[in-house]
Amino acid sequence: MSENNPRSQPPGRRKIVRSVRKLLETNDFNSITTAEIARTAGVTEGLIYKYFDNKRDLLYHVLETHFNRFITQCEAAIADADTALLKLRAIMHAYLDSYNRHRVFARILLLEVRNAASFFESSAYAEVRRHSRIILGIIKTGIENGEIRDDVAPEAIRDAMFGTIEHSTLASLIFNRPLDADAICERTCRILFDGIRR
Template structure:
């Protein structure tokens, strides 16, 4: 007996628009895609796009929001039962890289396109990024409190170093649509970061 799928919270027309938009992003950058092209690919009228979204950029941010929500939910599940801040950070680094590796369109959008737009930083999608940042900062502070992580390095700098290493490691893949070797990249980043921040004998 085939289990029933959970009904989507989105209307069918909205789902078609989002799917068409994602498909077009596989081959084009955001600025090259028109709303007419999205409507044609989705098999809907152009006016329907404006029923559900303010404009093309709002569509992009809503798609990113859904992506971030799914990613954060998975991260929260993955961290359950993991003891120790360093182990949690190791899992986060791997999961972040794995997400970029398996969602190259989103990697390109996040790393290369949306950050040039000031309104992105006021979007609901970016609020989820801030939530993720706070989660990581909390884990780092947990590590400092428990003696795993050195207390003479500002937690915010450690977080910056983690994100910077991940993003630079993924940048060429995002630009040139190349595959990423998640495991060795994660291992190298973990060695680099943890060699500098972990108290000896505590890792």
Template sequence: MPRLSEARRQDRYDMLLDAATTQFGEKGYDATSISGIARAAGVSDGLIYRYFTDKRALLSAVLERLFERIIERTTTAVHRVAGFDNRLEQFITSQLSIFQEEPDLCRLYIRELRNSGNFRGSPLFHMTKRYTDLLVHIVEEGVQAGEVAEDTDPRMLRDVLFGGIEHIALHLLVGGQPLEVPETSKRLAHMFVAGVGKR
């Protein structure tokens, strides 16, 4: 049997991820099967096992591809503008937009992988850290530019902001309520930039 070219292998890999993304999104993790993904892709179960060890590995690959897209898009959006307040707003907009565009995958990430015992140290864990570190760098650059108070803890601000964004997004993920992304991003960024103390 002739060996597949690298390009052909990548095409097959992407095709399997596309089918898995659709199946996981429509059915959830538990109701999705390797056989169902194979049928959707028009291939045999065995072909999937040439690329992935099991269903969990396939879900991880689906979400890793999503995170690569998120990181690339957010990095581009943040560096398109100047100033701490604008960059913070762009970051929040990007994060909320992902929840709005990919609610099913975001739900799977939170329920199936992030809260699992094997998450820490996994490739997806390190990708998540790469993503959240973008916000840390925005804050650190804001401090260096004199736009953010010197005693601001970038990692604490990161944790608070991500917790707030996720809580806001739960209205969409659990209740199906639409997110007003531009307006919410602007208000949330302003709250962090201006603070809440009366002046």
């Protein structure tokens, strides 16, 4: 509780986190310097290391918080969906929409952070996995109640879902093109749900 309640955090820490979030809007993480973070936050560089192990640790913290919020929103978005397929559609839409609205985080999550082995040991990645397992559960339920075919592994379905979404997002991210979440969600569902074979 004290961990999550921002009120209980020392002001300096809050300033640092806010500063990073702000700077990430215009720069990728590697090009942000600790000096810049401190300056923007109005604290000294040293304070960063009082609250975070290192620069990456700080990033992962920001990421975790962000993704945490997303999961909550995502859960809300699928609340109304009755069937497994509708839930999956809602989830895919939530991801696409989030990637589109938070391009900075999308960039970081889909491109920057994956290079570093440390990410996969971070609590931010733990959140990613947590949600991944939730989705796997939905797929399994779909298989059990006969909505989804049972001759492909649930993991394969999840890979196809995320892979397609991410790949569709990547181009627009890289070349800074707009992303039509609705359209991409629709076309992905068509392929994923019913296949491309006529």
